[in-house]
Amino acid sequence: MPLPPAPAKRAALLSHDAFNVTARSVPKPAKKTNRPSSDDLIESKPQARQISDRYDSGTGHAPPLSEKLARAATSQPIQLKANVTAPVVSTQELTAAKRKKNKATGPTKLFVLDTNVLMHDPMCLFRFEEHDIFLPMIVLEELDGHKKGMTEVARNARQTSRTLDALAGANGDDIATGLLLDTTGHREAKGKLFFQTQPLNYTLPTSLPQGKADNQILGVVAALRQQHAALASESKADAREVVLVSKDINMRVKARALGLATDDYQNDKTLEDGDLLYSGSMALPTDFWATHGQTVESWQSGAHTFYRISGPVVPSLLINQFVYFEAPGEPSLYARVTEIRGKTAVFKTLKDFNHLKNAVWGVTTRNREQNFAMNLLMDPEVDFVTLTGTAGSGKTLMALAAGLTQVLDDRRYTEIIVTRATVSVGEDIGFLPGTEEEKMGPWMGALDDNMEVLSKTDTSAGEWGRAATSELIRSRIKIKSMNFMRGRTFLTKYVIIDEAQNLTPKQMKTLITRAGPGTKIVCMGNLAQIDTPYLTEGSSGLTFAVDKFKGWPHGGHITLARGERSRLADFASEVL
Secondary structure, three states, X not given: OOOOOXXXXXXXXXXXXXXXXXXXXXXXXXXXXXXXXXXXHHHOOHHHXXXXXXXXXXXXXXXXXXXXXXXXXXXXXXXXXXHHHHHHHHHHHHHHHHHHHHOOOOOOOEEEEOHHHHHHOXXXXXXXXXXXXXXXXXXXXXXXXXXXXXXXXHHHXXXXXXXXHHHHOOOOOEOOOEEEHHHHOOOOOOOEEEEOOOOOOOOOOOOOOOOOHHHHHHHHHHHHHHHHHHHHHHHOOXXXXXXXXXXXXXXXXXXXXXXXXXXOOOOOOOOOOHHHOOOOEEEOOOOHHHHHHHHOXXXXXXOEEEEEEEOOOHHHOOOOOEEEXXXXXXXXXXXXXXXXXXXXXXXXXXOOOOOHHHOEOOEOOOOHHHXXXXXXXXXXXXOEEEEEEOOOXXXXXXXXXXXHHHHHHOOOOOEEEEEEOOOOOOOOOOOOOOOHHHHHHHHHHHHHHHHHHHHOOOOOOXXXXXXXXXXXHHHOEEEOOHHHOOXXXXXXXXXEEEOHHHOOHHHHHHHHOOEOOOOEEEEEEOOOOOOOOOOOOOOOHHHHHHHHHOOOOOEEEEEEOOOOOOHHHHHHHHHO
16 A cells, blocks of 8 residues: 655645555656656656656645646657757767777786896786786795895885785685785786696706796796697687796797797886987977967066967977977077966967076076076976986086076075986996095086086186185085985975986985975986996986976976087087
8 A cells, every 4th residue: 555645734634535545656766867868868758757746846745646647647748859869879889889998808818927027016916907917936935035135126025025915815815716906905907816826847948957946937937828728729719828027138038939928027117218208398380370370369477478379289288398489581489388278378488598698607508408498497486307418418507507596696595405326337446435425526526517617607706706606606515415315305405416317216206205395306317328227218217207297387397409518529429
């Protein structure tokens, strides 16, 4: 028996007819939405109108049955327009296409990880998306042998062991059938982790000794490949691909010689090719004013001119990216992107540091990229600047001149802190005597050379005046070692990180996070002169910083294209 309708007022008595309502199956009303559902659009019956009017708008209570029947009798079928149903169909099609695209095709791969991959990146277990991971028992033995010590490799080995323990200790997982990689919160890992729980039969050439760990891993890969090939032949399906992942080049060569699939661990590389690195500047097309000149708005603010543009070039722009327009017979434009909102961007013209009146500590820029870099170095709103370029392009000189001007003249910063990675080009000469600054002295030859250039800019002071200026400058410059940066906080400091191409991403993160309020950090380096044997152009900390900070409103980057050292140095960099 159905329940009688609710009274219209408080303490109101129901009539006897209200209790004699016959039972009727009324479908449950759908959740009210702003847009009709696909079922309502397809059926379009009068019953839909009846159900939607179940509740009275004034009281919030259900009306009597007689009133509902009267409304149903007078209601007309809903007439649907063609333009209403079209978006629904297209949305369904797009959803189906998206599901089809995300659906994995073919069997997943089985990656066998080498020990050096785990010691290189402890989080590598969660970088293989939907694919599975296999760890031979010899890999665990090698991890156990490298876990002692205070080095970075030892720390990574201990972290990997903790990660494996957390995965193996998850409730409900069977180590024989594989451990789910997403049990520890890493939802991007959809695969399983397999351990070697039983001996695998494999035969390697006699030239490969069985006692070596690398050869045992190769044997495991060969055995897994044969095992999955046999299973595929029984089920008449495609064989599962078994791939060895290793950072050891020689091991990958031996695997390819044995006919095994192998690959390098690429997740540590920011870019595959160093030529794809963000340059920080972009040349506007020759037809820029013809395609964008109709909607340009310009206004003046101080010494700068602003342009608001809209057009096809806007999607390819980033905040603090420099743009320039150079064409014969037309006025040039050098500007910086200061704002991007939707399909519009705002350009701000630059200060010309090529002119002698705008010299910074007596230094003027000589080319377009140097002018871009000086605008970043002298801007108080830019907290992080990265400079890359060939040898002799003026990175250290411009950074030091801008720092001295803002420390001594503008009083924007209290002092200059200079540090660099102490990586030798050749053999190490041994321990260096003295204090921290005296030990860092031989590494700061570039600083001394540029200080000599800057001290000669004031020709009217005389020898005594130049000596006093040099002493004042050196009192405001502190040379620090990177080994003692942990835990420090720089307040209103101008920090120069030289030779940053030899830093790892972790070291770069350690240095940048030292910045306190009012501190500016300048990172400089030449990616073609990496002296660390374990870094490349794609995995360098400088490349990592440039890629991660591009488009940030308080950061900027410029690649200096031309060296200004000498004709001899320019020719040597081209031919050697």
